Structures are given as structure tokens and as C-alpha cells.
Amino acid sequence: MTASFDVAVVGAGIVGLGAALAAVDRGLSVVVIDRASEPSGASVRNFGHLCFTPQDGLAREFALASREIWLRLAADADVWLRESGTVVLARHPDELAVLTEFARSRGSAPAFAHGAGPARPEVELLGAAQVGALVPVAARSAGGAFLPWDLQVNPRQACTALAAYLAGRGVAFRLRTAVTGVRSGSVTTTRGPVSAGTVIVAVNHDIDQLYPEVAERAGIRRCGLDMLRVDAGLRAPLPAPLLTGWSLLRYGAFASLPTAAALGDRLRGEFPELAALDLNQMYTQLPDGSLIVGDTHYRGASVSPFQNEHAFDALLRLTGELFGVPRPRVLERWQGVYASGMSDFLIERPEPGVHLVAATTGIGMTTGLGLSERVVGGVYGSAISVPPTTALSTPVKGFS
Ligand SMILES: Cc1cc2nc3c(=O)[nH]c(=O)nc-3n(C[C@H](O)[C@H](O)[C@H](O)COP(=O)(O)OP(=O)(O)OC[C@H]3O[C@@H](n4cnc5c(N)ncnc54)[C@H](O)[C@@H]3O)c2cc1C
Structure with a gap:
């Protein structure tokens, strides 16, 4: 039946x-x-x-x-x-310029606020010391931003x-x-x-x-991503997802800003091997304290299941440098796949x-x-x- x-x-x-x-x-x-x-x-x-x-x-x-x-x-x-x-770390003045332009573009009327009591702005610009107090990074920062409405x-x-x-x-x-x-x-x-x-x-x-x-x-294709879960031995917990300058080239409202073009030119010129991985260096911490580390992107009608160790090497090296820790201990590696379209x-x-x-x-x-x-x-x-x-x-x- x-x-x-x-x-x-x-x-x-x-x-x-x-x-x-x-x-x-x-x-x-x-x-x-x-x-x-x-x-x-x-x-x-x-x-x-x-x-x-x-x-x-x-x-x-x-x-x-x-x-x-x-x-x-x-x-x-x-x-x-x-x-x-979300904390967005700016390690270079051009990254801070994108965040400053973004904060200005969002003004002071938060779209996320309804029913939430006194409204915080959507974007709070941070000085270097404020970033250092929020997230346990060792890399020099030019400042950053906090996006309080993200979850x-x-x-x-x-x-x-x-x-x-x-x-x-x-x-x-x-x-x-x-x-x-x-x-x-x-x-x-x-x-x-x-x-x-x-x-x-x-x-x-x-x-x-x-x-x-x-x-x-x-125009739907598969987008493959290299991902890791690591024990990074951070000196303090990561209380919020952490984005970097590479992330400013990805999400629509960052990437469409005029200042993002100069940032893209600099990152691609300075780090061609990372640009070739189509990197988005970012982190979240799971409730057990382990860190999700990613990611790279490669697209096709199918994606190769054979993940190149070169990508994981880059992710681990960048993580060590960012947090000022020795090479993190890898707990898991995996490949993610999502639909990528026009x-x-x-x-x-x-x-x-x-x-x-x-x-x-x-x-x-x-x-x-x-x-x-x-x-x-x-x-x-x-x-x-x-x-x-x-x-x-x-x-x-x-x-x-
Ligand atoms: C590594 C990685 C990191 C990401 N990070 C983020 C992030 O931090 N934030 C964010 O917003 N998004 C992120 N995304 C994107 C997000 O995960 C996806 O856009 C979202 O999960 C897609 O959900 P879905 O339900 O469409 O697909 P899926 O979760 O892939 O579910 C599709 C389901 O369809 C089933 N299925 C397929 N074909 C059939 C069939 N013929 N019959 C029956 N079942 C079928 C599959 O078994 C599967 O369970 C990330 C994606 C990846 C891969």
C-alpha cells in the first residue's frame, strides 16, 4: 500500500x-x-x-x-x-579598512534586534587590545570587529x-x-x-x-573542502567563531565592499600558494574544547576524494602561527561537500x-x-x- x-x-x-x-x-x-x-x-x-x-x-x-x-x-x-x-581578526590595515567600511554600511539600526531588548549595533569595531582580550591569538593584530548577533x-x-x-x-x-x-x-x-x-x-x-x-x-557543481578537528592547546578558550582577513573575501556583504578588492589583490599577491587553495582561514571551538579548522575549496562536477596533504599542512601551520602554539595535534580529518551554483x-x-x-x-x-x-x-x-x-x-x- x-x-x-x-x-x-x-x-x-x-x-x-x-x-x-x-x-x-x-x-x-x-x-x-x-x-x-x-x-x-x-x-x-x-x-x-x-x-x-x-x-x-x-x-x-x-x-x-x-x-x-x-x-x-x-x-x-x-x-x-x-x-x-563572531570575532573577525584584522592582521593588516587593509583588513581593518574592510571592517570599518562594513560597520559604516550597516549603520546603527540592527536588523536582528526585534524583541531582543536594547539593541546592540550589528558591527562593533575593536582595537588590537580588545581583540587580544577576546580571543587567544598570538598574531599581531591591527584590530578587528565583533558581530554580536551571530550564533x-x-x-x-x-x-x-x-x-x-x-x-x-x-x-x-x-x-x-x-x-x-x-x-x-x-x-x-x-x-x-x-x-x-x-x-x-x-x-x-x-x-x-x-x-x-x-x-x-x-550551474550547480560540487565544492569540496578540507577540514580538520584538532587539539590546539590554546592558552584560553575560543568564545566565538573566529574569522580572518581571508574570510572578508567570501561572505557577500564583506566581499562586495570597494575596500575588499584591494585586500584580495594583496592577499593573492603575498600568499599565492594559499590563494591557490581558495582558503578561508577560520575556526570554531566545539563544546569538548577541540577546534574545527578550515578550510579550502575546490570545485567540479565531482570532487576528488583524495585530499592532498599539502592543504592540511598549510592549515596546521597557519593555526600554529595564529595562536602561537606548536603544530596542533590532529584528531580528525574530513572532506566536506556542498552545492556551488551561480x-x-x-x-x-x-x-x-x-x-x-x-x-x-x-x-x-x-x-x-x-x-x-x-x-x-x-x-x-x-x-x-x-x-x-x-x-x-x-x-x-x-x-x-
Ligand atoms: C566543510 C563545510 C563547512 C561549512 N561551514 C558552514 C558554516 O560554518 N556555516 C554555514 O552556514 N554553512 C556552512 N557550510 C554549508 C552548509 O553546511 C550547507 O550549506 C548545508 O549543510 C546544506 O544542507 P542540506 O540539507 O542542503 O545538505 P546535506 O546536509 O548535505 O543533506 C542532504 C541530504 O540529502 C540526502 N540525499 C541526497 N540524495 C538523496 C536521494 N536521492 N534520496 C534520499 N536522500 C538523499 C543525503 O543523504 C543528505 O543527508 C559548510 C559546508 C561544508 C561542507
């Missing part, structure tokens, strides 16, 4: 789980289907950095919506989250906790079940058909397996009742919940009230 739901979600990463949350918030029956037995995609391989502040355009809209949802999930779904903000989650815990919360609210999970085809009103899986009024396809880069023509039109998001409706959603640059943890809320809200309208309880969490078999 064909199982029947209002909404079928393909993919149990943060975007798919966000769609399931948006659907269950509207009183709909929902099934989430994933070929994996546990979260193993980009949503568990990232930094857990919810980097709302430097987003612009549509990414900023989704980021603003996501922030509220993440805070709610921390209260209701046992998602580990800290209201950390941090533990990527290894967030999806599991969210899935358990959704299961507690009646969402069905079909794991170790691959979707092989989608049509209006139905999904074909390796464990039989599922019928659903709405199908949300949230399979990240693997959209090219189910919808190759859409993926080609949107714009920041893929939002398509290839046929009635079928919606394709993906963050097509590396900001899906920051924006994915807001993206999914927008897409589901576009179909079903506003959410009904959400039960404010933590008692509903139920471990999902294979997701605990």
Missing part, C-alpha cells in the same frame, strides 16, 4: 529538516526520506557557524528568519547553541536533536531509503512509493542526480507540487532554516502556533 502524507521531504540535512519543521508547524503530516542511516552530509561536516551578519540580499532575508528559528530550537528542541557572536551550533548535534524533536511532533522518517524519482504527488523510493501533495527536494549537490537539467541550468540559492518548482531547495554556496547552516520556512510558507501560508515544549523529543532510529 502506498503511504500517504501532506508533505514528503527528500533529504534530512538542515534544509530538509527545516522544511519538515515548517510543514509540521502548519499542522501537516510529514515524512522525511534520506538514503543515509544517520546525518552525514554537509550539515554535520561544517563549522556550525551561524554567520548572519555578513550576508546580503536574499541570504540576509533567510538569515534573519533562520536566526529566530535557531533560537527557538535551542529552547524547544535541545539544540546546543551559544549566543557567541554557534554544534553541527554534530544539531540535526540529530532537530530530527528527534520532529519525530516527537509526529514527523515520520524513512532512513536508508533512496529516492529514485519525483513526480507531482508522488515519490519513488527503494522501499516503495510515497504519495504526497507537496514534495520538497533538499538533497544539496545531489540535485544533479534527480534533476540533471535543472542542475546544469543553475547564485546563492536554488529555489525551483519543476512541476506543480514539487519544490527544489538548496543553498548553493557555503552558507546553508546560516540560511537553510529560513529558506525552507519561506518555501513551505509560500505553499501553505503562515504557521499555526507551535507547542513550546522540550518534552516531545524522541530519538529517531538511526539518528541518535
Whole structure:
């Protein structure tokens, strides 16, 4: 017999789980289907950095919506989250120039503040001594910035906790079940058909397996990243995600500033071997004290699974120099993969009742919940009230 739901979600990463949350918030029956037995995609391989502040355009809209949802999930779904903000370290005057221009561009009316009491500005410029007091870096700094509205989650815990919360609210999970085809009103899986009024396809880069023509039109490729978890022996904890000058070339609202062009020219000229790795030198600290270190970027229709030690060498050397510690002890290495496209998001409706959603640059943890809320809200309208309880969490078999 064909199982029947209002909404079928393909993919149990943060975007798919966000769609399931948006659907269950509207009183709909929902099934989430994933070929994996546990979260193993980009949503568990990232930094857990919810980097709302430097987003612009549509990414900023989704980021603003996501922030509220993440805070709610921390209260209701046992998602580990800290209201950390972000520290951006400027080691050179041209990096401080970008941050100063950014602070000026954001003015004093914080978009993140509603309901949050007295408003802090979105960007607080820091002197060198203030940076040194906040983060245990040894590198000389020209100053930096603090972005107080940003948050941090533990990527290894967030999806599991969210899935358990959704299961507690009646969402069905079909794991170790691959979707092989989608049509209006139905999904074909390796464990039989599922019928659903709405199908949300949230399979990240693997959209090219189910919808190759859409993926080609949107220029979707895979972006591979080299990542490490290390015991760095820092002299003090890292209380917030730490970005560097390299990060100022990546996020939309930094990279689009006129001063970022000169910074890019200098970094590429001074460090061609790091520029060739397409580096974003950044760090987050997990609750156990270990440090997530990254990252590099390489793109293609597929990415080589053979990670070059040269990239890890560079990341470890830079980490030692930045924090003034000997070469950190490596605890884990992994490769992350996400969809990379011509714009920041893929939002398509290839046929009635079928919606394709993906963050097509590396900001899906920051924006994915807001993206999914927008897409589901576009179909079903506003959410009904959400039960404010933590008692509903139920471990999902294979997701605990
Ligand atoms: C190394 C790295 C660091 C990052 N750092 C950050 C960060 O700090 N902050 C930030 O905002 N973003 C970051 N990102 C980006 C972010 O992690 C992604 O944008 C986001 O997790 C994508 O979520 P998703 O749900 O679309 O994809 P995934 O988490 O990859 O989930 C897709 C799911 O679809 C399933 N699937 C695929 N095909 C099928 C099929 N045919 N049938 C059934 N199931 C299928 C897969 O098994 C998978 O579980 C980073 C990404 C990486 C890789």
C-alpha cells in the first residue's frame, strides 16, 4: 500500500529538516526520506557557524528568519547553541579598512534586534587590545570587529536533536531509503512509493542526480573542502567563531565592499600558494574544547576524494602561527561537500507540487532554516502556533 502524507521531504540535512519543521508547524503530516542511516552530509561536516551578519540580499532575508528559528530550537528542541557572536581578526590595515567600511554600511539600526531588548549595533569595531582580550591569538593584530548577533551550533548535534524533536511532533522518517524519482504527488523510493501533495527536494549537490537539467541550468557543481578537528592547546578558550582577513573575501556583504578588492589583490599577491587553495582561514571551538579548522575549496562536477596533504599542512601551520602554539595535534580529518551554483540559492518548482531547495554556496547552516520556512510558507501560508515544549523529543532510529 502506498503511504500517504501532506508533505514528503527528500533529504534530512538542515534544509530538509527545516522544511519538515515548517510543514509540521502548519499542522501537516510529514515524512522525511534520506538514503543515509544517520546525518552525514554537509550539515554535520561544517563549522556550525551561524554567520548572519555578513550576508546580503536574499541570504540576509533567510538569515534573519533562520536566526529566530535557531533560537527557538535551542529552547524547544535541545539544540546546543551559544549566543557567541563572531570575532573577525584584522592582521593588516587593509583588513581593518574592510571592517570599518562594513560597520559604516550597516549603520546603527540592527536588523536582528526585534524583541531582543536594547539593541546592540550589528558591527562593533575593536582595537588590537580588545581583540587580544577576546580571543587567544598570538598574531599581531591591527584590530578587528565583533558581530554580536551571530550564533554557534554544534553541527554534530544539531540535526540529530532537530530530527528527534520532529519525530516527537509526529514527523515520520524513512532512513536508508533512496529516492529514485519525483513526480507531482508522488515519490519513488527503494522501499516503495510515497504519495504526497507537496514534495520538497533538499538533497544539496545531489540535485544533479534527480534533476540533471535543472542542475546544469543553475550551474550547480560540487565544492569540496578540507577540514580538520584538532587539539590546539590554546592558552584560553575560543568564545566565538573566529574569522580572518581571508574570510572578508567570501561572505557577500564583506566581499562586495570597494575596500575588499584591494585586500584580495594583496592577499593573492603575498600568499599565492594559499590563494591557490581558495582558503578561508577560520575556526570554531566545539563544546569538548577541540577546534574545527578550515578550510579550502575546490570545485567540479565531482570532487576528488583524495585530499592532498599539502592543504592540511598549510592549515596546521597557519593555526600554529595564529595562536602561537606548536603544530596542533590532529584528531580528525574530513572532506566536506556542498552545492556551488551561480547564485546563492536554488529555489525551483519543476512541476506543480514539487519544490527544489538548496543553498548553493557555503552558507546553508546560516540560511537553510529560513529558506525552507519561506518555501513551505509560500505553499501553505503562515504557521499555526507551535507547542513550546522540550518534552516531545524522541530519538529517531538511526539518528541518535
Ligand atoms: C566543510 C563545510 C563547512 C561549512 N561551514 C558552514 C558554516 O560554518 N556555516 C554555514 O552556514 N554553512 C556552512 N557550510 C554549508 C552548509 O553546511 C550547507 O550549506 C548545508 O549543510 C546544506 O544542507 P542540506 O540539507 O542542503 O545538505 P546535506 O546536509 O548535505 O543533506 C542532504 C541530504 O540529502 C540526502 N540525499 C541526497 N540524495 C538523496 C536521494 N536521492 N534520496 C534520499 N536522500 C538523499 C543525503 O543523504 C543528505 O543527508 C559548510 C559546508 C561544508 C561542507
